[in-house]
Amino acid sequence: MEFDFERMSPTDCFTFLTSTVVPRPIALITTTSPTGACNAAPYTFFSIAGIDPPVVTVTVLPTPDGQMKDTGRNILATGEFVVNLVSEDLAEAMNITCIDAPQDVDELVLAGLEAGPSIKVRPPRIVASPVSLECRIHSSVPLSPNQVLIVGRIVQAHVADRFVISPREPLLDTPAFRLIGGMHGARWYTRTNDLFEMERPTWANWKVQR
């Protein structure tokens, strides 16, 4: 079956894309408002997107009534945010932070998540997150009214000590993060502990073996 994206509604595009592009890493994003109020919310329209400069991308979709979400508003106003990656034991708290609370509600408090100071940006990191990436805005692309693609330059990263095998390479114990990913629909998630390994082919070996 074919799907004509030029004729599909944004809602249908959302359903199709979130049903097919899986699993998606979850960025639990902390921001602060210009007055210093803390905000947290999960985003899976999220990826790493470059290494020089090192950047992440996040797309803030409009609210159901077409408004800009607090995360987008805060990032555009302050230029700063922190991406906190989500492990299995943070799943329920992460889910609480997606609540459509009024602007002045601190979702970290609501979800019982401890905030710790960041090194280079004002928004706090989430202490229980295995990895936090402090970001300053690199650029932003307005996609439609109140929908914005944000490119964030990573300026500092925090990794909980127990996951660092060697800081020099850096070599990290990725499976031990026990990160979760977003799946289809609004409720489905996946664990990341069903791994398999493959060597990448090189042309030199390929020619010898065939």
Ligand SMILES: Cc1cc2nc3c(=O)[nH]c(=O)nc-3n(C[C@H](O)[C@H](O)[C@H](O)COP(=O)(O)O)c2cc1C
């Ligand atoms: C796992 C998960 C992933 C989400 N991903 C996104 C996303 O990529 N973009 C988006 O606009 N909303 C996303 N949402 C919904 C927002 O988290 C939700 O609208 C939240 O209330 C926004 O909060 P804010 O206004 O404090 O930014 C996601 C929700 C969940 C639970």
